[in-house]
Amino acid sequence: MEKIKGGVTAAKGFKAAATAAGIKYTDRTDMAMIYSIVPCQAAGTFTTNIVKAAPVKWDQKIVKESRAAQAVIVNAGIANACTGEEGMAYCSQTAKKAAELLNVSEDAVLVASTGVIGKQLPMDKICAGITAMAPQLTDTYEAGHAAALAIMTTDTHEKEVAVTFEAGTKTVTIGGMCKGSGMIHPNMCTMLSFITTDAAISKELLQEALSEDIKDTYNMISVDGDTSTNDTVLLLANGEAKNPKITEKNADYEAFVKALNYVNTTLAKQMAGDGEGATALFEVKVIGAESKEQAKVLSKSVITSSLTKAAIYGHDANWGRILCAMGYSGAVFDPEKVDLYFESKAGKMQIIKDGVALDYSEEEATKILSEPEVTAVADVKMGDATATAWGCDLTYDYIKINADYRS
Amino acid sequence: MEKIKGGVTAAKGFKAAATAAGIKYTDRTDMAMIYSIVPCQAAGTFTTNIVKAAPVKWDQKIVKESRAAQAVIVNAGIANACTGEEGMAYCSQTAKKAAELLNVSEDAVLVASTGVIGKQLPMDKICAGITAMAPQLTDTYEAGHAAALAIMTTDTHEKEVAVTFEAGTKTVTIGGMCKGSGMIHPNMCTMLSFITTDAAISKELLQEALSEDIKDTYNMISVDGDTSTNDTVLLLANGEAKNPKITEKNADYEAFVKALNYVNTTLAKQMAGDGEGATALFEVKVIGAESKEQAKVLSKSVITSSLTKAAIYGHDANWGRILCAMGYSGAVFDPEKVDLYFESKAGKMQIIKDGVALDYSEEEATKILSEPEVTAVADVKMGDATATAWGCDLTYDYIKINADYRS
Numbered sequence: 001m002e003k004i005k006g007g008v009t010a011a012k013g014f015k016a017a018a019t020a021a022g023i024k025y026t027d028r029t030d031m032a033m034i035y036s037i038v039p040c041q042a043a044g045t046f047t048t049n050i051v052k053a054a055p056v057k058w059d060q061k062i063v064k065e066s067r068a069a070q071a072v073i074v075n076a077g078i079a080n081a082c083t084g085e086e087g088m089a090y091c092s093q094t095a096k097k098a099a100e101l102l103n104v105s106e107d108a109v110l111v112a113s114t115g116v117i118g119k120q121l122p123m124d125k126i127c128a129g130i131t132a133m134a135p136q137l138t139d140t141y142e143a144g145h146a147a148a149l150a151i152m153t154t155d156t157h158e159k160e161v162a163v164t165f166e167a168g169t170k171t172v173t174i175g176g177m178c179k180g181s182g183m184i185h186p187n188m189c190t191m192l193s194f195i196t197t198d199a200a201i202s203k204e205l206l207q208e209a210l211s212e213d214i215k216d217t218y219n220m221i222s223v224d225g226d227t228s229t230n231d232t233v234l235l236l237a238n239g240e241a242k243n244p245k246i247t248e249k250n251a252d253y254e255a256f257v258k259a260l261n262y263v264n265t266t267l268a269k270q271m272a273g274d275g276e277g278a279t280a281l282f283e284v285k286v287i288g289a290e291s292k293e294q295a296k297v298l299s300k301s302v303i304t305s306s307l308t309k310a311a312i313y314g315h316d317a318n319w320g321r322i323l324c325a326m327g328y329s330g331a332v333f334d335p336e337k338v339d340l341y342f343e344s345k346a347g348k349m350q351i352i353k354d355g356v357a358l359d360y361s362e363e364e365a366t367k368i369l370s371e372p373e374v375t376a377v378a379d380v381k382m383g384d385a386t387a388t389a390w391g392c393d394l395t396y397d398y399i400k401i402n403a404d405y406r407s
Numbered sequence: 408m409e410k411i412k413g414g415v416t417a418a419k420g421f422k423a424a425a426t427a428a429g430i431k432y433t434d435r436t437d438m439a440m441i442y443s444i445v446p447c448q449a450a451g452t453f454t455t456n457i458v459k460a461a462p463v464k465w466d467q468k469i470v471k472e473s474r475a476a477q478a479v480i481v482n483a484g485i486a487n488a489c490t491g492e493e494g495m496a497y498c499s500q501t502a503k504k505a506a507e508l509l510n511v512s513e514d515a516v517l518v519a520s521t522g523v524i525g526k527q528l529p530m531d532k533i534c535a536g537i538t539a540m541a542p543q544l545t546d547t548y549e550a551g552h553a554a555a556l557a558i559m560t561t562d563t564h565e566k567e568v569a570v571t572f573e574a575g576t577k578t579v580t581i582g583g584m585c586k587g588s589g590m591i592h593p594n595m596c597t598m599l600s601f602i603t604t605d606a607a608i609s610k611e612l613l614q615e616a617l618s619e620d621i622k623d624t625y626n627m628i629s630v631d632g633d634t635s636t637n638d639t640v641l642l643l644a645n646g647e648a649k650n651p652k653i654t655e656k657n658a659d660y661e662a663f664v665k666a667l668n669y670v671n672t673t674l675a676k677q678m679a680g681d682g683e684g685a686t687a688l689f690e691v692k693v694i695g696a697e698s699k700e701q702a703k704v705l706s707k708s709v710i711t712s713s714l715t716k717a718a719i720y721g722h723d724a725n726w727g728r729i730l731c732a733m734g735y736s737g738a739v740f741d742p743e744k745v746d747l748y749f750e751s752k753a754g755k756m757q758i759i760k761d762g763v764a765l766d767y768s769e770e771e772a773t774k775i776l777s778e779p780e781v782t783a784v785a786d787v788k789m790g791d792a793t794a795t796a797w798g799c800d801l802t803y804d805y806i807k808i809n810a811d812y813r814s
Contacts, residue, residue: 051734051742082730084743084763117727118764227735229727306713307809314810320524320636323489327458328634335458336491356491357525396803402714403721 001259007160009144010175011198013037013240016143017136018150021129023122024077024115031129032074032147034194035102035137039068040236042110043207045214047231053081055111056232058091062110063207069236070108072194073098073130074151076179080113080121081229090121097127101134112192112232114153114179148177151192154401155179159270165259167243167252172199174259180223180271191271193218193233195263199256200239201246209257210235217264220296220389222304223275235260272303272390273373277397282312283375284322287386294331294380295387301329302376303391312374313393317342317365319351322376339379344371408666414567416551417582418605420444420647423550424543425557428536430529431484431522438536439481439554441601442509442544446475447643449517450614452621454638460488462518463639465498469517470614476643477515479601480505480537481558483586487520487528488636497528504534508541519599519639521560521586555584558599561808562586566677572666574650574659579606581663583670587630587678598678600625600640602670606663607646608653616664617642624671627703627796629711630682642667679710679797680780684804689719690782691729694793701738701787702794708736709783710798719781720800724749724772726758729783746786751778 009016014036021031044063046056062069073094080087095109102109113121137143148158162175178193201209214233239245246252273281284302289295302308305325311318319340327335336355341348346368351360368374416423421443425436451470453463469476480501487494502516509516520528544550555565569582585600608616621640646652653659680688691709696702709715712732718725726747734742743762748755753775758767775781 049731049734050739051730079727082727082742082759082762082764117725117731227731229731229734306805310806310809313806316810318524320486320489323458324456324524324634324636327456327636332457335489352489354491355489357489394806394809396806398713399717399720399801399803399806402717402801403723 001163001165001262004162004164006141006162006175007144007148007177008034008175008194008196009139009141010162011173011196013198013238014196015137015139016147017133018146019129019132021075021125023075023125029146029150030076031133032150033130033133033137034072034147034196036070036236036238038238038240039070039108040238041201041203041206042069043210043235045211045233047228049227049229051082051229053079053113053230054083054087054091055080055113056230057088059110059112059232059234062107066107068108069110070104071098071102072110072112072234074112074192075121075126076151076153077115078113078119078121079115079117079230081117083118083120086120090123093123094126094130097130101130110234114151114192114230117229144175144177151177151179153179154276155274157274159267159274161263161266163259163262165255167199167241167255170241170243172241172243172256173197174263176263176267178267178271180274191228191231193267195233195235197237198239198241199237199246200241200243201237201256205246205253206235206237209260213257213261213264217261217268220300220387221268221272222300222391223272269390272392275392276401277395278392279395280312280393281373282309282391282393283373283388285375285377285386285388286380287377288379288381288383289385289387290382292385292387295385297329297331298326298378298380299387299389301325303389306394309391309394312369313395315366315369317351317362317369319357322378326378333380333382337381341377342368343375343377344368344373346371408570408572408669411569411571413548413569413582414551414555414584415441415582415601415603416546416548417569418580418603420605420645421603422544422546423554424540425553426536426539428482428532430482430532436553436557437483438540439557440537440540440544441479441554441603443477443643443645445645445647446477446515447645448608448610448613449476450617450642452618452640454635456634456636458489458636460486460520460637461490461494461498462487462520463637464495466517466519466639466641469514473514475515476517477511478505478509479517479519479641481519481599482528482533483558483560484522485520485526485528486522486524486637488524490525490527493527497530500530501533501537504537508537517641521558521599521637524636551582551584558584558586560586561683562681564681566674566681568670568673570666570669572662574606574662577648577650579648579650579663580604581666581670583674585674585678587681598635598638600674602640602642604644605646605648606644606653607648607650608644608663612653612660613642613644616667620664620668620671624668624675627707627794628675628679629707629798630679676797679799682799683808684802685799686802687719687800688780689716689798689800690780690795692782692784692793692795693787694784695786695788695790696792696794697789699792699794702792704736704738705733705785705787706794706796708732710796713801716798716801719776720802722773722776724758724769724776726764729785733785740787740789744788748784749775750782750784751775751780753778
C-alpha cells in the first residue's frame with residue numbers, strides 16, 4: 001500500500017467540481033459534485049440518530065435499492081434536517097437537476113447536506129450551483145481539492161487522503177474527503193465522508209468492508225458527544241482499475257480492506273484533530289483489555305469526557321479524570337490494576353502504576369501534553385485486546401463557535 | 408409542608424461546625440462536621456462509578472452494617488479517590504479521631520471528601536480540623552450555614568434548604584445542604600449532599616424513600632456528563648421530632664416522601680444552576696411520553712448535549728440541537744410529531760409544531776432565553792408520562808475552571 005497525493009479524484013474515472021452557490025456563506029465555495037464516468041457500486045453508512053436529515057433518507061434508499069450510483073451533490077451551510085416533506089422534495093429536485101445535466105438516472109444521484117438544522121434549502125441557488133458545476137467536472141487533483149474545501153463548515157482545513165495498492169496485476173486507488181467538525185460523535189459516524197475507488201468489487205463486499213471498517217475509524221472519534229442528524233459515509237467503486245473483480249474474501253479483498261482502513265483512519269483522525277475550537281488531537285489507547293468491545297467502551301468514554309478534554313487544553317496531567325471517565329463507562333475493570341502513560345513527540349512517561357500515581361514530574365508531563373497530538377495509553381491488564389479512540393481538547397473557541405453558530 | 412430558613416441544623420437534635428483546616432485552600436473554611444445528639448438511622452446512595460473514592464467505600468459499609476450513625480466529617484480540596492489502601496486507612500483514622508472527641512463508636516462516623524483525585528489527605532490537618540470543630544458544635548442556623556460554605560469547591564454559593572411537615576401531632580423537619588459543581592452527572596448523584604431529619608422512621612423506609620427519590624432529583628441533573636468517583640447522598644434521621652415512628656407506607660410516610668422530594672429537588676436544581684461556569688439553570692421537561700423512563704432518557708439527553716448547552720449560553724433558540732439530542736438519546740419517538748416550547752420569566756413561546764419550525768420571532772425567543780432560569784418543554788405526543796431534567800449552559804468559564812483545576 002502506498003500513500004499518494006489526492007482525494008476523491010485520485011481513483012480512475014472520478015471527476016469533481018465545486019462552486020460558490022451562496023447558500024449561507026457569501027465569500028467561499030459551498031457546493032461540491034463528485035461524478036464517475038461509469039456507474040458505480042455504492043455502499044453507505046448513516047447516522048443512528050432517530051432524527052434523520054432528508055438527504056440521509058434519500059441516500060439510504062439509493063444505496064439500498066438503486067442498481068448503480070454515479071454522482072454525489074453536496075452542499076454546506078444548511079443541513080436540510082427537520083425540514084419535513086418539503087426537505088424530501090428538495091432532495092428529489094436536486095437529484096433530478098443533476099440527472100438531467102449529467103445524463104444519468106435520478107436514482108443514480110446521491111445528495112448530502114451539512115449546516116444549520118431546520119432551515120429549508122434555497123432550491124434556486126442549489127439548481128444554479130449544479131448547473132455551474134456540471135460543465136466544470138474534471139479528474140484533476142485540483143478539482144478534488146476544491147470539492148474538499150467546498151464542503152467545510154466550521155472546519156479549519158480541508159481533509160483528504162488517497163492510497164494505492166496492487167490487486168492482481170492492477171493498481172487500485174482509494175481516495176476520500178470528509179468534513180467535521182462539530183456535532184461529532186459518530187454512531188455511525190457524525191460527519192460527511194466521501195470515498196471513491198476504482199476497484200472492481202461486488203456491492204455486497206463493498207458494503208461489508210465499509211460497515212466493518214467504520215466501527216474502528218469514524219465510530220471511534222468524538223468532538224462533543226453529539227450524534228448528528230446528517231452523518232453519512234458514502235463509498236463509490238467504479239471498477240475502472242480493471243482488477244479481477246473482488247467477489248470473495250481473498251487476498252485482494254484483504255488488501256482493499258487494509259487500504260480502506262488507512263483512508264478512513266486518516267480522515268477520522270483529521271476530523272477529530274480539527275474538532276470545533278480544538279488545539280490538539282487527543283488519542284486514547286486502551287491495551288490489555290479482555291475484549292475489543294471493552295477496550296472501545298473505555299477509550300471512547302475518556303475522549304468524550306468534558307473534564308478530561310478541558311484538562312488536555314490546559315496541558316494538565318489530570319489523570320484522575322481519565323480514571324474517572326473509565327470508571328463510569330459501563331465497562332468492568334479493576335481500577336487498582338490500571339497503568340497509565342502519556343505520550344507525544346516530546347516523550348513518553350508513566351503516570352499511574354496499579355491505580356496509584358507515581359512520583360512523576362508535572363513539568364515533564366506538561367511538556368508532553370503541550371504537543372498538537374497527545375496520546376494517553378491505559379493498560380487494564382486483563383487480556384490482549386486493544387482499541388484506539390480519537391478526540392480533541394475542549395476550548396474557549398468551542399464555546400465561541402457554538403454559542404451563536406446560526407448568526 | 409412549609410419551607411423554612413435553614414439547612415442541616417434545622418431538624419431537632421442536629422448540630423454542625425466548620426473550620427479552616429488548610430487542606431488545599433488557604434483563605435476559607437474547608438472542613439465541616441454534622442453531629443446528632445442521639446444515634447440516627449442512616450440511609451445513603453453512592454456513585455455508580457467503578458472507581459469509587461475511599462470515603463464512598465467507607466460510608467457504604469457504615470450505612471449497610473452499622474446500627475447507628477451519629478456524625479459526618481467532610482473535607483473539601485482533596486477527594487481521597489485513587490489513593491489505594493492508604494486512602495482507606497485515612498477514612499478509618501478520621502472516624503477514629505472524631506469518635507474519640509464525640510464519644511461515639513468509630514462505626515457511627517461517616518466521612519466524605521471532594522476535590523482533586525489522586526492526592527493523599529494531609530492527616531495532621533484533618534485531625535487538627537476535627538479537634539477544632541468538636542467543641543464548636545451548635546444547633547444554630549449559623550452553624551449549618553457555615554458547614555454549607557465549608558464544603559464548597561468550585562461552587563459560587565452555598566446550597567441549603569429546609570422544610571417542615573406534620574406527622575401525627577408532631578412537626579417534623581427535613582433540612583439539607585449540598586455542593587457541586589463539576590463532574591456532575593449523577594448516576595447515582597454526582598456531588599455531596601447531606602440531609603438531616605428529626606423524623607422517627609425505620610431504617611428500611613428511610614433508605615427506600617431516599618433510593619426512590621434520587622431517581623427524580625439528583626439523578627436528573629447534569630453539569631458536564633462526568634460521573635464523579637465521590638458522589639454521595641447521606642440521609643440521617645434521629646427521631647427527635649417524637650412523631651409516631653414511621654414503619655409502614657402510611658400517610659406520614661407519604662408526607663415524609665413529599666417533603667424529602669422538595670428538599671432534594673431544591674438542592675439538585677441549586678447544583679445544576681451553579682454548575683461550573685454556568686450563567687443559567689436549564690430545565691428540560693418532556694411531556695406526552697409513553698413512559699416515565701422514556702421521558703427521562705429524552706430530557707437527560709438534551710441537558711447533557713454540549714451543543715445545546717453552548718446555544719443556551721448564547722441565548723440562541725437553536726431548537727435543532729434539542730431535537731438532535733432527543734434523536735440520539737436511544738429513546739424511540741416520532742420527530743415529526745414533536746412540539747417544542749421555550750419558557751422563562753420573560754414569557755413562553757412555541758418554536759416547533761409537529762417537528763417543523765413555526766414562524767417565530769428570534770428576537771422574542773432570545774429574550775426568553777436571556778433569563779437566569781430557562782425551560783424547554785418538548786411534547787412527544789405518545790402518552791401521559793412526564794419527566795424533568797436540570798442542567799446549565801456551557802461557558803468560557805467552564806473551560807477556564809477545568810483547563811487547570813489542580814493549580
